[in-house]
Amino acid sequence: xxxxxxxxxxxxxxxxxxxxxxxxxxxxxxxxxxxxxxxxxxxxxxxxxxxxxxxxxxxxxxxxxxxxxxxxxxxxxxxxxxxxxxxxxxxxxxxxxxxxxxxxxxxxx
Numbered sequence: 001x002x003x004x005x006x007x008x009x010x011x012x013x014x015x016x017x018x019x020x021x022x023x024x025x026x027x028x029x030x031x032x033x034x035x036x037x038x039x040x041x042x043x044x045x046x047x048x049x050x051x052x053x054x055x056x057x058x059x060x061x062x063x064x065x066x067x068x069x070x071x072x073x074x075x076x077x078x079x080x081x082x083x084x085x086x087x088x089x090x091x092x093x094x095x096x097x098x099x100x101x102x103x104x105x106x107x108x109x
Contacts, residue, residue, distance in 0.1 A: 002082075006068050006071070009064055009068060010064070010065055010068040010069065013061045013062075013064040013065035013068075014061075014065060016057065016061040017058065017061045017062060017065060020054065020057065020058045020061065021058075023054065024058065042107065045107050045108055046107075046108065046109070047108070047109075048108060051107070051108055052104060052108040052109075055100075055103075055104045055107070055108070056101070056104050058100075059096075059097060059100030059101055059103075059104055060097060060100075062096065062100065063093045063094075063096040063097040063100060064093060066092070066093075066096055067089050067090075067092040067093030067096065068089065068093075070089070070092055071085055071088070071089040071092075074088065
């Protein structure tokens, strides 16, 4: 049952990430083509709930997706049992979420 939940969580996080990645790339292309500096970009994102929500959702989806993917890689490489994989997966996901959240806060707040 846990395997099915992890499978679904990873697939749903991928569905969430796909349009966010496209949006992020589109914004980067726009910024580069218009010659925006880092200061100009930050002036546009500071205090924006929309950008905070966009990148906050992006961070959450990446944290879930990457933690589950790394869980599979670690299990296949080292044959680690669920006793160690479950807490490791949670630690990786939480670590990614905290690091990403810190980056989003720095850009938006």
